[in-house]
Every structure is written in C-alpha cells, then in structure tokens.
Amino acid sequence: MIVTSRQEGSEMSSTIPQCGPLRIVVLAGGVSGEREVSLESGACVAAALKARGHRVLKFDPAILALHEIPIGTDVILPMVHGTGAEDGTLQRGLERLGIPWLGCSAQASALTFDKVATREILAKAGLPIAPGLALPHNASRESIQDASRQIGYPQVVKPAAQGSSLGISIVDSELEIEAAAAEAARWGDVFLIEKFIEGREITVPVINGEVYPVVEILPSARWYDYVAKYSDETTRYDVAPQNLPANLTKIVLSACKACGVTGISRTDIRIDSEGQPWILEINTIPGMTSHSLVPMSARARGISLGELCEQLLRQAINRSLIFPISKNRQRVPRSDVDGTGWSHG
Incomplete structure (x- = not known):
C-alpha cells in the first residue's frame, strides 16, 4: 500500500471537554460476508482507543445479543459491516438499548445500504448517478x-x-x-x-457534516475489488489529490443530506474524462482497518484514529444528554462478555 498526501496538518475542531476514560463497547464481527473486515476494523479502533486510556470491550453480535452489553457502558462504537449491520437492523437494536452510540439512524442506514433506493433518492435530488x-x-x-x-x-x-x-x-x-x-x-x-464510468476513482469522507481530505484510489488492477481493498500492497492512494471537480464538495454534502446520513460516512465517486463526478454509493460504517480510507484521510489532518473515534464518541454522549434517548432497555444479569470483560489501555 502506497499513500501520498498533500494535506496540511490541522487540529480537529471540537468543544468537547477532555474528560476521563470512557467505557466503550466496540461492536465487530457479525454474520455477513464482511465479517473478517469487520473484525479487523474492530481490532484497530479498540487498540487505538485503549492506547488513549479508555476501557474497551470488543463485542461480537454474532455470538452475543445486544442486551448482554454490560451495564455501565458509556457509549457504543459499531464497526460491524454488511448485512445485518449497515442495513438498519443493528441500528434498530441499538435504538432500544438506551446507551449512546455513534452512527446513522436505522432509517438512513437501511436506505444507503440499498443501492436501488439510494439511487432513487439521489436522482430525485438531481444528483449524478450512472x-x-x-x-x-x-x-x-x-x-x-x-x-x-x-x-x-x-x-x-x-x-x-x-x-x-x-x-x-x-x-x-x-x-x-x-x-x-x-x-x-x-x-x-x-x-x-x-x-461503468471510466476515469478516476475517489472517496470522500464526511464527518459530522464536514468534508475531510479526498482520497484517490489507484489500484494496480482495473478496478478497486476486494483484493485491492484489503490485501494488495501495490494499491496506491493519493490523499488530497489535485484537479478535483469544483462542485465535488457540494455534491457529496447534498447526497448525505438527501439520505439523512450523519456521523462518519464515506461517499464513493468516479470522475469521468470530462471531469464529471458520478456517485457510486454512500457507506455509513466505513472500514477502519490498516488499509482503510477514512483513517487515511484523518491522518492527513494530523488526527489519529484514536483521537478521531474518541472525539466522535464524546460528541455522541453529549448529544444523548441534549436529546435524551430511549430508556426502554430490557436488561439481563451482567456477564463477563466474551470471557474477558472490560480491558484497559
């Protein structure tokens, strides 16, 4: 993997106070075809958060039910990808827990996971789709x-x-x-x-309504397939590339707004030979592996994966205090969860 970056370093703007350690549950695994990617994403964010002194528990919803998440959890970070996770199913379960969590609503998740429904919404909004x-x-x-x-x-x-x-x-x-x-x-x-749109392939992270540095993807093969994403070390990435369409930011933010996307997202786009961007899809739980694009974009701003996740999780907690979430959680006796319980940084 080869990464080129031109972005100047900057600090992540936030008014969230730097409080003490959080008790964080990282959801990873699941039952979809993306299980292995999810486990790696979960491992990466868990390690990054532990390094910042937080108490982190990795929790696999394929093994344990959500109601077994320990009492006393401060916030939940979903890193489960694919069917049963990004399609609104997981989010509906999280909404019933009464614990703050980071991510899109169940409705927005279900919409963006369905490429047909997403195309219809984007087309109605006058946004470019192939x-x-x-x-x-x-x-x-x-x-x-x-x-x-x-x-x-x-x-x-x-x-x-x-x-x-x-x-x-x-x-x-x-x-x-x-x-x-x-x-x-x-x-x-x-x-x-x-x-198929011949041309450049880029991805645009949006974090809490702010566009982060664009990443251009330069696979050694014709297109960015599973191997190129996760195991091909010859795949190259250009962070903050030159000669992007002037309307790119507007298109991406309009797409996220039309689909009700919040938190962390990544919009995948191809740019044709005439410089016209075409939206491919919106990812609402983007990967956080060693090859993943959102962490790569954040690093171009001088923001580590641990810092990014911590700031967003604290913001999720603060939002839950301003807009109280449901407290209808049905609890079960606390278990050790995965046989390990909380682990410390």
Missing part, C-alpha cells in the same frame, strides 16, 4: 440480456445490498453478462446493472 437498471435475482436470461444491452458496455453488475465489492463484476460484452448476473444474484434478492 445509468442503471435493477433486476430481481430470478430474472430471466432474456430480461438480463435486454437490460445489459440497454445500459451498454462496459458495465458493472453488482448486488443491490452488499459492501466490500462482494459479488461485483465488470462486464465488457454480452458474452459475460450471464455469469456476472449469476454471481451478483448469489448475494441478495436484487442486483444492478450500471454503466
């Missing part, structure tokens, strides 16, 4: 071929509700569409055929 068509997983061969011809080549075939590039194929001719559709259909009830 031409595309949605098809059911059991679509006939004829309807798939017809949709493929309508979109034209090259095209992207992808599940409507997955992350980490799971189930995605680039199709250059009609001969490839059947296999690509079958692969996408394995991952859900609906899949998309979209026009």
Whole structure:
C-alpha cells in the first residue's frame, strides 16, 4: 500500500471537554460476508482507543445479543459491516438499548445500504448517478440480456445490498453478462446493472457534516475489488489529490443530506474524462482497518484514529444528554462478555 498526501496538518475542531476514560463497547464481527473486515476494523479502533486510556470491550453480535452489553457502558462504537449491520437492523437494536452510540439512524442506514433506493433518492435530488437498471435475482436470461444491452458496455453488475465489492463484476460484452448476473444474484434478492464510468476513482469522507481530505484510489488492477481493498500492497492512494471537480464538495454534502446520513460516512465517486463526478454509493460504517480510507484521510489532518473515534464518541454522549434517548432497555444479569470483560489501555 502506497499513500501520498498533500494535506496540511490541522487540529480537529471540537468543544468537547477532555474528560476521563470512557467505557466503550466496540461492536465487530457479525454474520455477513464482511465479517473478517469487520473484525479487523474492530481490532484497530479498540487498540487505538485503549492506547488513549479508555476501557474497551470488543463485542461480537454474532455470538452475543445486544442486551448482554454490560451495564455501565458509556457509549457504543459499531464497526460491524454488511448485512445485518449497515442495513438498519443493528441500528434498530441499538435504538432500544438506551446507551449512546455513534452512527446513522436505522432509517438512513437501511436506505444507503440499498443501492436501488439510494439511487432513487439521489436522482430525485438531481444528483449524478450512472445509468442503471435493477433486476430481481430470478430474472430471466432474456430480461438480463435486454437490460445489459440497454445500459451498454462496459458495465458493472453488482448486488443491490452488499459492501466490500462482494459479488461485483465488470462486464465488457454480452458474452459475460450471464455469469456476472449469476454471481451478483448469489448475494441478495436484487442486483444492478450500471454503466461503468471510466476515469478516476475517489472517496470522500464526511464527518459530522464536514468534508475531510479526498482520497484517490489507484489500484494496480482495473478496478478497486476486494483484493485491492484489503490485501494488495501495490494499491496506491493519493490523499488530497489535485484537479478535483469544483462542485465535488457540494455534491457529496447534498447526497448525505438527501439520505439523512450523519456521523462518519464515506461517499464513493468516479470522475469521468470530462471531469464529471458520478456517485457510486454512500457507506455509513466505513472500514477502519490498516488499509482503510477514512483513517487515511484523518491522518492527513494530523488526527489519529484514536483521537478521531474518541472525539466522535464524546460528541455522541453529549448529544444523548441534549436529546435524551430511549430508556426502554430490557436488561439481563451482567456477564463477563466474551470471557474477558472490560480491558484497559
């Protein structure tokens, strides 16, 4: 992995007082195809927060129920990716706990995890999305071929509700569409055929309504697939690259607003040869692994992963004091949770 950065260092603006250690539960794992990525994200943020002196408990919702989160937890940091986590399911459970947590609402999470629904909202807001068509997983061969011809080549075939590039194929001719559709259909009830936008690929983190340094992705292969994301050391990243569209910030903030996105998000975009940006998707629980893009962007501002998470978690606690959250939690007797309990930095 090669990273180039041009961003000047700056401090994260905040009025949150630097209080004592927090008791933080980091949710990681889950049951989706992104489980391994989630576990690595959770391990990275847990280590970073422990290094700042916080008491951190890693909690896998695939093993334990949310109501088993220990009494006395100050705040929850969800790092679970994919189905059952970013689709609103986890958020609905968290809303019932009565404990502050960092992230989007269940409604915004469900919307942005569904690429078809997100496309509809962005289109209504007049924001740029690539031409595309949605098809059911059991679509006939004829309807798939017809949709493929309508979109034209090259095209992207992808599940409507997955992350980490799971189930995605680039199709250059009609001969490839059947296999690509079958692969996408394995991952859900609906899949998309979209026009593949040749050009630059960038991602834009937004943290509490503020755009952070853009990261341009320069994979050694044709596109940024699962291998390029998580294991290919030849993938290059350019932080705060030059010659970005003048309307990029406006487009990204408008997309987040239209979808009700708050907290930490990452909007993935391709820029065509004429400099036009096209929104691919919005990620509401972006990865925090050693290869992940939000921490890379924050570092360009001189903000460490631990500092970023701490500030956002304190803000989540403060918001819960201003806007009290539900206290309907049904508690069970406290357990040791994963056999370890709280761990210290």
